[in-house]
Amino acid sequence: MKFEVSLFTAIIVLIVGLYDMAYAFNRRYKNNGRSFGPFMILGIIFTVFGIFLLIRHWMG
Template identity: 70%
Template sequence: MNFKVNLYTAIIVLIVGLYDLSYAFNRRQNHSRGNKAFMILGVIFTVAGIALLVMHWMK
């Protein structure tokens, strides 16, 4: 399968995932609701960003 991955896209997805995770951790101290959504999104974006980086390097 010939699938091109842009390096900048992979880095941006990884940054968004890490930002969501940090937002969920900081929000956990002040609010009791809505943390799971940000935590799930952060994990999804972080894993996707790492997968895109690996796909970029494996070409």
């Protein structure tokens, strides 16, 4: 079974991850440091998974 990845999907996942991290970073200053963690964790997960999907797209 071959794992095929669409380039469009990989780029969208990467953009969502970067947006989540930017949102978490900007939210840190508005809420005095609270609610920083969950958005940053999601952003890191989406960014790493987006990079993984891009690598899988180019390799396969």
